[in-house]
Amino acid sequence: MENKNLYRLDELSDYKIASNYSDVRGWKIVDADNHTIGTIDNLWVNKDMQRVVYLDVKVDKKLIEDSRNEVHNVIANDNGKEFIYKDGDSHIIIPIGSVSINKDTKIVMANSIGYDTFRSTNRYNRQNNFDRDYERRVMNSYYPENDPDSVYYSEDDSFYNRREFDHK
Template sequence: MKDKNKNLYYLHEISDYKVADSYPDVRDWEVIDADNRTIGKVDGLLVSKEADRVVYLDVEVDTSLIETGHETYAAPAKKGVHEFLNEEGENHLIIPIGMVTLDEENNKVHSKQIDYSTFAKTKRFKNGVDLERSYELTILTHYSPYNNFDEESDSENEFYNRKEYKPLT
């Protein structure tokens, strides 16, 4: 993906961005799902420059999650969305910042809205690849199947004004 079309940036890629003083830096924190199972650890923070804030946690998933979901296909959420199979080396996924709460005392991130099975069936990616909007929409549709997400209807800033991107802490 060319930089001019790039939508998301890792916090470490942007020299003039840092974690706000009022928020903890959750990188390396353990991620726990709705079933109180470990999903993995936060590897990075993804920023939308247009929205001017962190919008996703990049999670390096635990090997047990990969083993659980290695042969799982996601059902198409709508016409035009195809099934997929995670490939070897795809061990990262993203979670919208508004779908987690922080346990600062124990340095843990909780996603009480998403269970282990959903994470296991989620399309993952290889560390370091640029993420496209189509991947974001796939993830949103997978995590919130009853919402209607449309790439065409929102400007960049409006896209990240959804409840899924509003920090809960």
């Protein structure tokens, strides 16, 4: 990853989730209409800013299957009749400020991002991580109305100084 200010929480042994926040890893994430998007696999932390900026989501199989219009690397399994996606491209990132967390139901809701948007958003391979270019593409997918001259195009941590990254 070009910007190594970002780390998965489980890579940082000295980091803990603050006691007033829920550890949402393993929780289900849904869109505003309650469609399942996937499961929260990890949290991406900006080490310099000392805060979580993204949820790392393992995308639900149904959402992947619903992505018929996308181009995927498919491999035939043994009987040749069925195609499965390479396991790799099954993760997306969601800015922490774009969700609300229900501690009672242990469900995270993406407030303003719909199922179709998640379906067409680029996924990444967990083995390869992602770079700032991927972050920009994802943010463009979620918030197409944003000004292209905004801080989304900065290379430094000011990229995260936006409401989409403010955890409520």
